[in-house]
Amino acid sequence: MTALFLPRALLLLIVGSLLACSTPRKDSVTIADKAAHLPSGMVADTAPLPSPIVRAQSRWIPVRWTELPGLAEDDIHQALQAWQHSCENPPAALAALCPDIRRLSLASPPQIWHWLQTHMQPYRVEDRSGQSSGMLTAYYEPFFTARRQPDAQFRYPLYAPPASLGSRKPWFTRQQIDTLPQVQSALAGREIAWLDDPVKVLILHIQGSGRLLITEPDGYQHQIRAAFAATNDHPYRSVGKWLLDRNLVRDATWPGISAWTQANPQRVQEMLWSNPRYVFFKEETLDEVSSHFGPKGAQGVPLTPERSIAVDRASIPYGTPVWLFSSGPTQALSRLVLAQDTGSAIVGAVRADYFMGWGEEAGEVAGRTKQDLRLWALWPKGARP
Structure with missing residues (x-):
């Protein structure tokens, strides 16, 4: 050869x-640095929190929206496109929200954030021992x-x-x-x-x-x-x-x-x-539409660059909206993503593979991404996985 x-x-x-x-590098920016304020459309909430949710490989701890770092920095409209794809094959607990998700594509960011706070409860994802820090890699x-x-x-x-x-x-x-x-x-x-x-x-x-x-x-x-x-x-x-x-x-x-x-x-x-x-x-x-998206992930829907992640299904169900925070030597991320794929190496409660897109530039970033990770699952209020 x-x-x-x-x-x-x-x-x-x-x-x-x-x-x-190997052990992921610690964040250079802490969660406390990023969780400074809520975006327009959200208000401070003091209502009682629901009970934790226990899954096969994870434990979800209910938290206030103020715990989620960098909310105001995200372009929330970009996440809706990935969420609309999840609505092509939604989990039962999220299916009832899909008509709203389609209508929200025409809403303003404050209206979208208000809808999220009204309908969704954030949960910090931990492993069964209480560890909430994991590892982010990327693929393309x-x-x-x-x-x-x-x-x-x-x-x-x-x-x-x-x-x-x-x-x-x-x-x-x-x-x-x-x-x-x-x-x-x-x-x-x-x-x-x-x-x-x-x-x-x-x-x-x-x-x-x-x-x-x-x-x-x-x-x-x-x-x-x-x-x-x-x-x-x-x-x-x-x-x-x-x-x-x-x-x-x-x-x-x-x-x-x-x-x-x-x-x-x-x-x-x-x-x-x-x-x-x-x-x-x-x-x-690859036609005019499909060329703008990635392949279908394990959920059966097209992946959206920088808005789709692969997860351990025993920790986070497919179709779940997830707030992702990761800051390291390659890239800093605070954004809403959708759990739409899995992989043989993606095992554990706080473990995600971030879909970068396609081509050499996406490959450059994906190949260097290996850093600390925090995840918060967003789940409909009153629903259980």
């Missing part, structure tokens, strides 16, 4: 998305050039699910998929597209979807989405951690991983095989 010279955004992904194993849709037919350069396939996928659980590992003749036979004809680098394939597997600039056999070029369809049901293993555990790099930064892949092309396949999890895709058309 020749040496790999990948765009900086790709290997930054290995830093941020693949290596989520890569954008790669691809071919419909293989050639000497574009020879690494993205597969649709094989017909025999349900015949055994788990299905074959990544190494077995790459090497066993009977598995290759089962996948023959299931190729969606061909990429020019196996690490790009791995990036798509980790992100769960991607945008491809496809060149058809007749030379016609157009964009498609390779959207998540299924997995082989094997656990995810971090290749960044694999490198660190073997002292092959001192840290999984761009210089370290890039230098290692270039100096050790003969071991790149070994690195890739250290992650047995394999993802299968389905092709989707």
Whole structure:
């Protein structure tokens, strides 16, 4: 295998998305600094608070709106678009609010904040031991050039699910998929597209979807989405951690991983095989509307850049509006987001993966995002999850 010279955004992904194993850095801005005042439309509230809500992996503690940091700084209209998407497949407790959510798109910010305070109760999300601090990472849709037919350069396939996928659980590992003749036979004809680098394939597997600039056999070029369809049901293993555990790099930064892949092309396949999890895709058309949004998340609705998060469903139900606060070396965030996705590495009460969007710039930020996190779930007054 020749040496790999990948765009900086790709290997930054290995830093941020693949290596989520160390303690997040403490916030440089505290919650007390940010929770200064309520936005116009809200008033101080002294009504009795409801009881806490206990879920399988979390505990929700009712709080005043004044506890939520940075409310007045958010462009609340931007969050409504993501919320409207959640209304395409809402949880039962939130479905009754959807007609209001659609009407609020024409309301002023004070009217929206007033509606939120009137109808929603904020709850601080904690784990079952009472820990309210967790970790934020980010993800995105890569954008790669691809071919419909293989050639000497574009020879690494993205597969649709094989017909025999349900015949055994788990299905074959990544190494077995790459090497066993009977598995290759089962996948023959299931190729969606061909990429020019196996690490790009791995990036798509980790992100769960991607945008491809496809060149058809007749030379016609157009964009498609390779959207998540299924997995082989094997656990995810971090290749960044694999490198660190073997002292092959001192840290999984761009210089370290890039230098290692270039100096050790003969071991790149070994690195890739250290992650047995394999993802299968389905092709989707990108039209004028869908190109402005991300892929459908686990809730079954399109993801909105910088307004959708992946969560542990045992902690926060899909479709829940969540106030997110995170401040660290990459970006400071105080905003309303929607829990619309999940991921194999997103486990725990106060754990979120922030959807950045698509392309190299989004990948740059996503790959560097790993910082402290606080979450507050917003739930209809009087309703229980």
